[in-house]
Amino acid sequence: MISSPNSPISCQTPRVTVIGGGKVGSTLAQRVIEKNLADVVLLDVVEGMPQGIALDLMEARGIEGHDRQIIGTNDYADTVGSDIVVITAGLPRKPGMTRDDLLKINAKIAVEAAEKAIAHSPEALFIIVTNPLDVLTYLVWQATKLPSHRVMGMAGVLDSARFQTFIAMELGISFADVNAVVLGGHGDLMVPLPRYSTVGGVPITELMDTSTVERLVERTRNGGAEIVELMRTGGAYYAPASSTCLMVEAILQNQSRQVTAAAYLQGEYGLNDIFIGVPARLGCRGVEKVLELNLTDAERTALHTSAESVRKNIHRASEMLASV
């Protein structure tokens, strides 16, 4: 059937641009096309690399059985008309390096990438993955001048997935019954919330003793570093790509899914003018709503401490970008 101009069925396949064709970017591109979610443009500064990855993934289409297109490029002109732009470009963390050490290099990369991408895709939503992502999400929002609901950062989905995994492993149960919540910046100061983390609706604080909960919280906080220490050459990318793909899917399919994302706060949790991990509903407009959980004094203090660290780095990065 050929759809008429009045057909409610759109003939346009959604388009997702992934900037940075490294481990996270290429794995995300693979997930997006193999889940049939969108066509993908994979962009990197390294010549030939994104083109090679794209061709390799195209050659897998017949076997994987999907019809999505992927192109690899070094030219932002090829990203035109994207619905979502995901920024994964930057340097990964090396052993012993903190996320904040990466601030200087990655701030410049992310801001330049966002400015170039928005010029070709003025309607796009942006998801920032590059670290330190809470800070870079703010800088990208400023650089693109987009409404805040169209810019968000990915980390909370990953941190929550890690906490969920450790809870399920500890109890020897299916992850499917575990719902874990982690707020705050993606760093050592992130705020896992055991009271809101449940197994079939029962808070884990009722299922484990305090020291076990504390151990799992600590492991979650060190989740990224644990993998860096093991791998030695680079960091995690499978779960980060899956986490980002979940956000892409929630937006493209207008799912109104509640996840933790770095979203812009305007008074929620007593915080203003900052992007930080909070429960947010994601749909086709981006962040539809920020949900405010009731926090204890200790949880609220921990969130504010994390926010202060993000804010300090926003100032540091802004000064640095201004002096370049």
Ligand code: TXD
């Ligand atoms: O939870 C999270 N948000 C994270 C974030 C989880 C995992 C990884 N996290 C961060 O994502 C990580 O600390 C890095 O900052 C990014 C990307 O991690 P990845 O593991 O994919 O790094 P790679 O493999 O080094 O890939 C980075 C690519 C590489 O191919 C570079 O050539 C490219 O980025 N790059 C650029 N592309 C486009 N434009 C510019 N300027 C550029 N500079 C580097």
